[in-house]
Amino acid sequence: MNTCLTFRWISLSAAAILLMNSCSTITFVAQDDLYQPVSEMVNIDNTSTSDNGYKPAAKKNGWNLVWADEFNEAQLDTNKWNHEVNGDGGGNQELQYYVASKNNSYTVANKYLVIKAIKQNYKGKMFTSARLNTKKKADWTYGRFDIRAKTPVQQGVWPAIWMLPTDWVYGSWPQSGEIDIMESIGHQPKTCYGTIHFGQAWPNNKHIGDTIETKQGDLSTTFHVYSVEWEPTEIRWYFDDELYCTKKNTDVAPERWPFDQQFHVILNLAIGGQWPGPPDEGTNFPKYMFVDYVRVYQKI
Numbered sequence: 378m379n380t381c382l383t384f385r386w387i388s389l390s391a392a393a394i395l396l397m398n399s400c401s402t403i404t405f406v407a408q409d410d411l412y413q414p415v416s417e418m419v420n421i422d423n424t425s426t427s428d429n430g431y432k433p434a435a436k437k438n439g440w441n442l443v444w445a446d447e448f449n450e451a452q453l454d455t456n457k458w459n460h461e462v463n464g465d466g467g468g469n470q471e472l473q474y475y476v477a478s479k480n481n482s483y484t485v486a487n488k489y490l491v492i493k494a495i496k497q498n499y500k501g502k503m504f505t506s507a508r509l510n511t512k513k514k515a516d517w518t519y520g521r522f523d524i525r526a527k528t529p530v531q532q533g534v535w536p537a538i539w540m541l542p543t544d545w546v547y548g549s550w551p552q553s554g555e556i557d558i559m560e561s562i563g564h565q566p567k568t569c570y571g572t573i574h575f576g577q578a579w580p581n582n583k584h585i586g587d588t589i590e591t592k593q594g595d596l597s598t599t600f601h602v603y604s605v606e607w608e609p610t611e612i613r614w615y616f617d618d619e620l621y622c623t624k625k626n627t628d629v630a631p632e633r634w635p636f637d638q639q640f641h642v643i644l645n646l647a648i649g650g651q652w653p654g655p656p657d658e659g660t661n662f663p664k665y666m667f668v669d670y671v672r673v674y675q676k677i
Contacts, residue, residue, distance in 0.1 A: 421483050424491055426527060426667050430599030431617040433523075440521050440674035447670045448490040453482060457515060461508040461645075464500050468550075471535070472649035472656075474502035482507035489669045492646045494534075496662040504662075508645035516543045516639040517673060519607050522558060524644075525669035527600045533656030534563030535647040536666045538603055540640040547635045551575055551582045554635035556612065559603035562653035563660070566595035569603065571614035571622045576632045583632060587614070587622035600669055608676075609637060644668060 435442060446457050460477035473494060481493050494506040528536035537560045542553040555574035562568075572586030591601065604615035614622040626634035646666045649655040656662075 421479065421485075424493070424665055425485070425488075426665070428488070428600070428669070430525075430527065431602050432525065432600065432669075433602060433618060435672065437521060437523075437674055439677055441677050442672060443520070443675050444515050444517075444673040445670060446490075448484045448668065449487050450484060451486045452479075453484055453490065453509075457511060458509045459512055459514065461510060464502050466502075467647060467650065469647075469650035469652065471647045472502060472533075473504040473506040473647055474499045475508040475645070476505050477507075478505070481505055482509060489667045490644070492536075492644060492666040492668070494529075494646050494648050494662065494664040494666075504648045506646045506648060508643065510541075510641055510643045512541075512543055512641040514641075515673070516641045517675075518637065518639050519609065519675065521604060521606045521674040522642065523602055523604045523670075523672040523674070524558060524642075525600050525602045526559070527598075527667040527669075528559075528561055528596050529563065529646070529664040529666060530561070530566035530595050530597045531563045531656070531660040531664075533649050533653050533660050534664055535650055535653045536561055537643070537645050537647065539643050541643060542635070543639040543641050546638050547633060549578060551584075552578060552633070552635065553638065554640070556605060556607065556636065556640060557586065558605050558614070561596050564653065566597065567591050569596065569601075569616055571605070573612060573624055573629075573636070575629050575635055583629070585624055585628060589616045589619070589621040591616075600667070607636065610634070612636065642671060642673075644671075 446454060461475050462477050464474035484490050492507045494504050496504055499505050524538045526538060538558045540556040545553045547553040551574035557572040560570040567590045568588050570586060570588050572584050574582060574584045576583035602617050606613040610626040612624050613620055
């Protein structure tokens with residue numbers, strides 16, 4: 378066990394708060410709101426993970442690479458990504474507050490993006506985490522989306538790689554659609570979910586999809602590549618390039634097929650909520666979601 382302590386002094390609306398965590402050094406952060414995307418003097422913990430697991434080539438037959446983030450820079454590229462800052466629980470009674478702190482989302486140079494869920498009280502929430510999106514910075518209609526990631530497990534953990542409409546032309550959720558490239562819930566550590574949401578406003582919303590299980594270990598053991606191929610009348614899901622689900626526009630009839638507008642990519646690590654339930658005494662924190670790259674292709 379590491380018994381070193383990190384002390385952080387934080388100025389929040391002229392109030393000084395002293396926090397103690399089991400890390401490595403003393404760090405000072407001075408800003409009006411810790412979770413606004415401003416310059417921070419934050420010591421990034423030396424989190425690492427072996428670069429194991431499925432790793433295909435960047436080139437895809439029949440597809441042209443049009444956008445990518447390999448997360449090889451010293452910090453997150455804010456020309457590509459937005460931080461969402463909110464504590465509304467994602468509409469699912471989740472327990473995290475999404476923040477724009479470098480304690481919760483950062484890059485390890487030449488390796489990967491890290492999204493980190495920390496157990497700490499903030500504005501009535503029990504955890505802080507991060508949710509990143511490409512909205513208005515990179516939006517697409519159709520394409521192949523490859524995300525290589527390693528995601529955490531245990532009760533109450535809910536990592537997600539997904540897409541939402543940018544302009545909501547058909548109405549509020551889920552009338553304009555939702556594409557879930559990958560979701561997992563920690564008490565099903567081997568299972569990947571691929572889903573689309575559509576239909577009428579809640580409670581008349583609908584969803585369809587399928588699941589696949591990793592054959593060795595669980596989803597936190599190695600990196601996997603989560604993919605969708607999205608075409609005008611069909612969406613296909615892949616796990617390490619293995620096709621496991623196909624849905625067509627006829628599958629949602631008589632509801633509208635809303636997947637003909639611009640969507641953007643979202644990466645987040647949720648804690649708790651109606652689907653996975655809350656963490657229990659066996660859930661260890663912090664939790665880490667590692668993303669090696671996001672690559673977007675369009676048909677040649």
